[in-house]
Amino acid sequence: MEFLMSIIVGIIFMAATYLMLSKSLLRVIVGTAVLSHGVHLLLLTMGGLKKGAPPVLKEGLTSYVDPLPQALILTAIVIAFGVTSLLLVMALRAFQELRTDDMDQMRGNDQHE
Amino acid sequence: MNNLVILPILIPLLAATLLIFMNKNIMLSRVFSVLASLSAIICNAYLVQTIFTNGIQTLYLGGWKAPFGIALVADQFAALLVLTASVVGLVTVLFSFQTIGKERERLFYYSGVQFLLAGVSGAFLTGDIFNLFVFFELLLMASYMLIVLGGSKPQLRESLKYIVFNIISSALFIVGVACLYAVTGTLNMADLSVKIAESGQTGLITVISILFLIVFGLKAGIFPLYFWLPGSYHAPPAAISALFGALLTKVGLYAIARVFTLIFIHDPGFTHTLMAWLAALTVIFGVIGSIAYSDVQKIVIYNIVTAVGVILFGFAANTPASLQGAIYYLIHDMVIKGALFMLAGALFVYAGTNQLKKMGGLIQSQPLLGWMFFISALSLAGIPPLSGFVGKLKIVEGGFSAGHMTFSILVLLSSLLVLYSIMKIFMSGFWGEEQDMRRRKPSIKGMVYPGVLLVVLSLAIGLGTEFIAPYINQAAEMLSTPEKYIQAVLKE
Numbered sequence: 001m002e003f004l005m006s007i008i009v010g011i012i013f014m015a016a017t018y019l020m021l022s023k024s025l026l027r028v029i030v031g032t033a034v035l036s037h038g039v040h041l042l043l044l045t046m047g048g049l050k051k052g053a054p055p056v057l058k059e060g061l062t063s064y065v066d067p068l069p070q071a072l073i074l075t076a077i078v079i080a081f082g083v084t085s086l087l088l089v090m091a092l093r094a095f096q097e098l099r100t101d102d103m104d105q106m107r108g109n110d111q112h113e
Numbered sequence: 114m115n116n117l118v119i120l121p122i123l124i125p126l127l128a129a130t131l132l133i134f135m136n137k138n139i140m141l142s143r144v145f146s147v148l149a150s151l152s153a154i155i156c157n158a159y160l161v162q163t164i165f166t167n168g169i170q171t172l173y174l175g176g177w178k179a180p181f182g183i184a185l186v187a188d189q190f191a192a193l194l195v196l197t198a199s200v201v202g203l204v205t206v207l208f209s210f211q212t213i214g215k216e217r218e219r220l221f222y223y224s225g226v227q228f229l230l231a232g233v234s235g236a237f238l239t240g241d242i243f244n245l246f247v248f249f250e251l252l253l254m255a256s257y258m259l260i261v262l263g264g265s266k267p268q269l270r271e272s273l274k275y276i277v278f279n280i281i282s283s284a285l286f287i288v289g290v291a292c293l294y295a296v297t298g299t300l301n302m303a304d305l306s307v308k309i310a311e312s313g314q315t316g317l318i319t320v321i322s323i324l325f326l327i328v329f330g331l332k333a334g335i336f337p338l339y340f341w342l343p344g345s346y347h348a349p350p351a352a353i354s355a356l357f358g359a360l361l362t363k364v365g366l367y368a369i370a371r372v373f374t375l376i377f378i379h380d381p382g383f384t385h386t387l388m389a390w391l392a393a394l395t396v397i398f399g400v401i402g403s404i405a406y407s408d409v410q411k412i413v414i415y416n417i418v419t420a421v422g423v424i425l426f427g428f429a430a431n432t433p434a435s436l437q438g439a440i441y442y443l444i445h446d447m448v449i450k451g452a453l454f455m456l457a458g459a460l461f462v463y464a465g466t467n468q469l470k471k472m473g474g475l476i477q478s479q480p481l482l483g484w485m486f487f488i489s490a491l492s493l494a495g496i497p498p499l500s501g502f503v504g505k506l507k508i509v510e511g512g513f514s515a516g517h518m519t520f521s522i523l524v525l526l527s528s529l530l531v532l533y534s535i536m537k538i539f540m541s542g543f544w545g546e547e548q549d550m551r552r553r554k555p556s557i558k559g560m561v562y563p564g565v566l567l568v569v570l571s572l573a574i575g576l577g578t579e580f581i582a583p584y585i586n587q588a589a590e591m592l593s594t595p596e597k598y599i600q601a602v603l604k605e
Contacts, residue, residue: 098269
């Protein structure tokens with residue numbers, strides 16, 4: 001199971017890298033979102049995918065899945081969520097101000113316009 | 114149990130939260146943020162003194178013992194950096210009164226600064242690697258907000274790149290944490306160190322350590338990963354670049370130092386040699402950048418890169434002398450980079466341009482600013498009575514004794530070029546014929562003094578080396594003996 005998940009994570013990373021290297025800003029943002037999915041999946045996989053009950057204490061259960069990676073993922077998800085929403089709003093502002101979403105046209109050294 | 118350890122995080126965090134509610138009243142938020150920064154400084158100084166007399170302080174949050182809960186650990190290295198960060202924070206706040214403008218102040222500027230300081234202090238004090246990630250995100254989120262605040266075109270353009278690079282490096286950070294957790298099954302730094310010492314540093318762990326070097330190198334701006342830095346630090350107003358230049362890259366350096374003196378210490382032949390090479394290349398590319406530009410701010414920015422290289426070399430050489438030197442230089446550099454950005458900001462307002470070709474003869478009308486630039490140039494290059502000297506001396510001494518001859522000589526040569534790059538500002542900006550006589554120059558009276566404050570502080574560090582040396586020595590000793598750290602965290 002871990003083997004399969006590792007390959008899937010690899011494919012997600014590949015897609016994210018490809019998207020983040022593209023010209024359009026929106027594709028870059030989609031790339032960062034995909035990247036964070038891959039990272040969270042990796043965190044879950046690396047914690048181990050053995051069979052067990054959900055980590056809620058109940059009588060009669062002896063084996064649970066590891067609760068720590070789930071807590072870490074939950075933290076990472078909300079952080080990624082906050083950053084992505086900020087990035088989306090900034091992309092919108094940048095489009096309104098600069099009238100382009102092409103990363104190539106966002107170069108330039110005209111710092112003092 | 115010692116609640117003192119959490120105060121350096123708690124004070125700015127509470128202040129930031131309260132400042133959200135007083136954004137309309139600028140006077141009140143100014144007074145409040147100065148008071149908050151002052152109390153943070155007092156508290157941090159007390160923390161430094163406590164560690165000096167009583168050793169490493171730990172606080173188990175929620176009372177859970179070390180590997181299971183989150184521990185905050187304040188050793189002397191972290192405490193000294195927290196103290197310096199809070200001093201730079203206070204001076205930045207003072208500098209912003211004159212420079213940042215009412216519009217930005219109303220848009221939660223002071224709150225952002227305090228959140229940034231909380232994140233920086235947290236990153237210095239935490240003893241848990243995932244908690245380090247969270248504090249990194251806290252300070253990065255605050256820095257995203259500060260870098261784009263105001264929303265001018267260059268700011269929007271550069272901050273987009275800054276955010277995307279930092280998202281990538283944060284993602285890699287989680288990958289590193291995930292791999293480390295899979296191999297060792299713990300996240301507490303002291304426990305990680307014990308686990309890795311028990312199982313031996315296998316090839317897999319060395320790979321993870323390099324992943325961490327990449328992550329923290331992206332934050333710190335070491336050689337192949339510094340490309341985002343010049344643009345991002347050029348875009349925001351001077352007060353914000355001063356805060357970034359003084360604090361953000363140093364947090365990355367601190368994380369590198371912590372990880373490579375505590376956790377990944379068993380294969381220095383590979384990791385530390387790689388760090389030494391990267392440090393040397395960082396120094397080379399930093400000085401190339403700083404002598405290539407004739408733009409005041411760009412020169413100062415590339416000097417950050419050079420200093421990062423020098424400090425990284427100190428940690429890479431990993432001898433007692435070079436560790437002392439690196440800590441000394443780290444503190445010196447936080448102070449002097451803050452000062453240089455503020456002086457450059459005042460110069461920009463006065464001259465109306467950042468281009469050296471368009472200014473000249475400013476020493477007649479602005480003698481204080483000019484001589485402050487002069488002193489900080491000498492201090493940056495490491496001329497003996499000033500603060501940059503001892504750090505570089507110890508780093509070079511440590512480099513020689515670790516057998517890195519070429520790199521140490523490179524560090525020495527870089528001082529020359531650093532001196533040249535800043536003297537270029539002094540020579541062509543302040544001496545020579547005064548240009549553009551007709552334009553009415555704005556008054557920059559209040560803007561120079563915060564920079565002067567930091568220059569005086571750096572002078573005091575240089576002249577009072579005898580006074581701070583015991584603290585630095587203790588910090589370096591704690592870094593070179595990770596057993597003490599482990600013992601303080603994992604008692605019995």
